[in-house]
Amino acid sequence: MWRIYSIFCAWGVLSLTEVCAQSLLGPTFTCGGNIxxxxGVVGSxxxxxxxxxxxxxxxxxxVPEGKVVVLSFRFIDxxxxxxxxxxxIDVYSGHVSGQRLGRFCGTFRPGALVSTGNKMLIQMxxxxxxxGSGFLAVYSAAEPHERGDQYCGGRLDKPFGSIKTPNWPEKDYPAGVTCSWHIVAPKNQIIEVKFEKFDVERDNYCRYDYVAIFNGAEINDAKRIGKYCGDSPPAPVFSEGNQLLIQFxxxxxxxxDGFIGHYKFRPKKFLTTPEPLTATTPAATTRPIHIFPLYSVGLCQQKCKRSGTVESNYCTSDFVITGTVITAVVRGGSVYATISIINVYKQSNLAIQQAGKTMSTKIIVLCKxxxxxxRGLNYIFMGSADEDGKGKIAPHHFVMAFKAKNQRGLNVLKTKRC
Known part of the structure; x- marks a missing residue:
């Protein structure tokens, strides 16, 4: 049973001699506690x-005042x-009302998590x-200025500033790193973020290395503005309220190479002025989802009436799926929905996540x-997907309630050559 600890220490993954010695004797992990x-080591x-x-x-x-907590997961199951x-597992910076640094399950092991102060909370x-076997993590106290090669992130509350990947611009960012910047503006202001240089490992669905930006103070998929990778800087991002969380x-x-970006506070009325709308519109079809409400105003003035049939819309659609609406969150003039997939008939670039036998995807209904x-109802969705794998449903796309009797017709269409 303890063979795993012997290997663990022999490989030198844990540099703490005392901890390894205790592990070889058969450590016992308790449910929680004050450390x-x-x-040291924390385990389920x-x-x-x-x-x-x-x-x-x-x-x-x-840990002692003036230092930060660095947490690294060795195993998660x-x-x-x-x-x-x-x-x-939830990890927070601080003990009370702290910023959540992430929520983890399955076997995904994140990079190092760093608190903004001398306290961290782990909740399982x-x-x-x-x-599964639970988790094993090691933590240590570090000086805040030691962030250069490995650590990054923190709370930013000045009117303007910059964010960048570790090692920028001297060399590539390191592997196995997680950085979270929590930007907080005064309550009557919003936040604009622009990336000057951007080079993050490319993947069609940004599954490996990525930058994710969230409205608010925590990593919450329902509040995600966008997820970015590749070598093209995203278009400017604007928060809905006075807080943004940027995770790398x-x-x-x-x-x-990594990236360098700059943020600044803006008055809330900034997005309602003509110039910014015109400036960001051209990039709307390929870059961050926060822009969709800006260019969808004209779309949403059209009369909303479904046209055609499933058959006539099949070949003109990027993706065709049936699924159940799990979440539907209104942001701006659009709805951001998570769909639990029943069947996939045509996928194209649509990003689909799978956990066991359960598949899901995210779509944006441009006009709410x-x-x-x-939420809770089943539909046939036929829409378009951008290069980042995000599904979009515009008024001219085809969506209808899905019933069992539709199954046979869809199976026939699946074999159709377009």
């Missing part, structure tokens, strides 16, 4: 055995779900059905009431 040592109860069900464990780490709804939650993640393989979709 005040400068460095019973690790590496199966973690218990219906459990909530909270670990509060405190929790019940997998694309939204981490059942068993998951499991439901009635458990599956690199996996353990290929790296690239055209077509009008409701």
């Amino acid at each position: 005040t040592e400068d460095s 109860p019973g690790y590496p055995g199966v973690y218990p069900s219906n459990t909530k464990c909270v670990w509060r780490i405190t 929790l019940e997998s779900d694309n939204l981490c709804r059942y068993d998951y 939650v499991s439901d009635a059905n458990t599956a 993640l690199s996996d353990l393989s290929l790296t690239a 009431k055209c077509p009008f979709i409701r």
Whole structure:
């Protein structure tokens, strides 16, 4: 049972001699606790055995004042779900009302997580059905200025400033890094972010290295503005409120030059003036989703009426799927929806996530009431997908309620050559 620890220490993955020695004797991990040592190991109860069900464990780490907490996961094996709804690990900067640095489940292992102060909170939650060995992580105290090669992120509340990847511009960013910048403006202002240079490992769906930007103060998929990779700087991004969270993640393989970006605070009325709308419109078809409401105003003035049939729209659509609306969040004039997929008949560039046998995708209904979709109902979606894999539904696309009787006709269309 403890052979895994012997290998672990022999490889030198854990540089803490005392910890390795204890591991070889058979360590026991408790459910939560207050931790005040400068460095150590945190693990799920019973690790590496199966973690218990219906459990909530909270670990509060405190290192000396003036230092930050650096947390690195060595193993994660929790019940997998694309939204981490059942068993998951939350990591926060601080102990009370802190910024959430991430939520993790399955076997995905993030890069190093760094607190903005001397405190960090780890919370593990499991439901009635458990599956996996839990997690093992190491933490240590570090000087804030030691962020150059490995650490990055933090809270930014000045009227303007810059963000950049570790090592910029001398060399490529390192592998296995997670950076989170929490930008906070006064309550009557919004935040604009522009990337001056941008080079992040390219992937059609930005699965490996990427920059994700969220409205608010935490990593919340329902509030994600966009996810970016490749070597073309995204168009300017604007927050809806006075807070933005920018996350950069690199996996353990290929790296690239990285990026440098600049932010500044803007008055709330900034987006309602003519000039910014005109300036950002040309990029709307290929870059960040925050722009869609800006150019969809004209679309949404059209009369909303479905035209044609499933058959007549099949070949002109990038993707054709059937699915259940799991979430539908209104932002600006659009609806950002998560769809649990029933069947895929045509995919094209549409990004599809899979967790076990469950598949899901995200689409944007450009005009929030055209077509009008409701959470919990099943639909046939026929739309377009951009180069980042994001599905879009405009008024001229075809969407209708899905019933079992539609299944046969769709199966026939799947074999059709367009």
